[in-house]
Amino acid sequence: xxxxxxxxxxxxxxxxxxxxxxxxxxxxxxxxxxxxxxxxxxxxxxxxxxxxxxxxxxxxxxxxxxxxxxxxxxxxxxxxxxxxxxxxxxxxxxxxxxxxxxxxxxxxxxxxxxxxxxxxxxxxxxxxxxxxxxxxxxxxxxxxxxxxxxxxxxxxxxxxxxxxxxxxxxxxxxxxxxxxxxxxxxxxxxxxxxxxxxxxxxxxxxxxxxxxxxxxxxxxxxxxxxxxxxxxxxxxxxxxxxxxxxxxxxxxxxxxxxxxxxxxxxxxxxxxxxxxxxxxxxxxxxxxxxxxxxxxxxxxxxxxxxxxxxxxxxxxxxxxxxxxxxxxxxxxxxxxxxxxxxxxxxxxxxxxxxxxxxxxxxxxxxxxxxxxxxxxxxxx
Numbered sequence: 001x002x003x004x005x006x007x008x009x010x011x012x013x014x015x016x017x018x019x020x021x022x023x024x025x026x027x028x029x030x031x032x033x034x035x036x037x038x039x040x041x042x043x044x045x046x047x048x049x050x051x052x053x054x055x056x057x058x059x060x061x062x063x064x065x066x067x068x069x070x071x072x073x074x075x076x077x078x079x080x081x082x083x084x085x086x087x088x089x090x091x092x093x094x095x096x097x098x099x100x101x102x103x104x105x106x107x108x109x110x111x112x113x114x115x116x117x118x119x120x121x122x123x124x125x126x127x128x129x130x131x132x133x134x135x136x137x138x139x140x141x142x143x144x145x146x147x148x149x150x151x152x153x154x155x156x157x158x159x160x161x162x163x164x165x166x167x168x169x170x171x172x173x174x175x176x177x178x179x180x181x182x183x184x185x186x187x188x189x190x191x192x193x194x195x196x197x198x199x200x201x202x203x204x205x206x207x208x209x210x211x212x213x214x215x216x217x218x219x220x221x222x223x224x225x226x227x228x229x230x231x232x233x234x235x236x237x238x239x240x241x242x243x244x245x246x247x248x249x250x251x252x253x254x255x256x257x258x259x260x261x262x263x264x265x266x267x268x269x270x271x272x273x274x275x276x277x278x279x280x281x282x283x284x285x286x287x288x289x290x291x292x293x294x295x296x297x298x299x300x301x302x303x304x305x306x307x308x309x310x311x312x313x314x315x316x317x318x319x320x321x322x323x324x325x326x327x328x329x330x331x332x333x334x335x336x337x338x339x340x341x342x343x344x345x346x347x348x349x350x351x352x353x354x355x356x357x358x359x360x361x362x363x364x365x366x367x368x369x370x371x372x373x374x375x376x377x378x379x380x
Contacts, residue, residue: 032207047117061115078253084207122163135178141170160211182232193218204355251324322367
């Protein structure tokens with residue numbers, strides 16, 4: 001019995017998405033990889049066709065869809081073998097902060113653009129001196145006369161070049177408690193005092209723009225604070241379950257793509273007139289990897305179902321995030337070996353995938369942090 005129940009609406013959405021990707025995404029992926037960025041026009045096309053923020057209600061431009069629409073998006077995008085059009089970050093990580101914690105005025109101002117693709121979002125937590133430990137952030141936010149003045153810098157910000165809107169984690173320097181000092185603020189990219197630094201060169205994720213962001217006496221209206229002052233850390237904790245689940249989904253669909261591409265190559269490649277899949281060593285390698293991927297898929301599907309039922313699965317998503325991201329690294333590495341000499345060529349699809357999956361064990365909280373979280377909630 002399948003764990004996830006897809007309806008006809010889901011199936012129609014998947015078919016529309018496949019047709020869109022075939023026409024508007026796949027033909028351009030190689031160029032986007034060379035350009036190190038996806039043009040904003042591609043985001044707008046995604047929005048125009050209903051492929052962004054599907055969970056939002058129709059009053060904000062969405063279709064009121066469930067989380068399975070995002071799962072479908074991840075599965076179909078994985079087949080394009082690129083990470084530049086990183087819609088899960090926009091749809092399932094950043095925009096939910098605005099939808100859950102923003103005032104009605106803020107939601108009506110920003111959410112329609114998030115759906116249409118006119119407004120690309122980013123979240124700025126990581127700093128040069130603060131990564132997974134949010135209590136160490138040094139970017140400050142001082143509220144004064146109905147405004148908030150932000151000063152500081154952020155780094156490794158996904159969509160940092162393309163973003164029109166950034167959710168910034170900053171701290172009130174007058175509050176002693178590190179966690180209670182943190183608030184989240186919405187900053188428009190055209191705000192005076194906001195600037196972009198370098199677009200960072202990375203080992204993988206070449207078509208995904210990652211950048212430094214700087215805030216120098218950046219003034220925003222106080223209404224752009226999300227929720228109550230000092231509640232930023234708790235907001236982040238509330239949403240990190242979905243972010244880590246989204247990362248686990250990304251790892252699973254990447255592993256499935258890598259394994260399928262490798263099996264197809266092995267079936268077609270002949271050695272001494274026979275497909276290399278007839279080699280027992282190759283068979284064992286493929287079966288062992290297929291078993292791991294299948295186990296991971298069942299685990300993640302169960303977590304998707306639990307998440308949709310609004311269950312607290314902090315331990316399980318932490319486990320899934322660390323295990324699936326390490327598993328996909330093992331699969332990518334082993335599959336690359338099966339390509340032999342072809343595995344050193346950029347024409348080999350696994351080369352790009354091998355680079356791209358390496359960082360997955362680091363972002364959304366390092367895997368060491370995931371184990372710490374699981375241990376804490378297990379009472380260890």
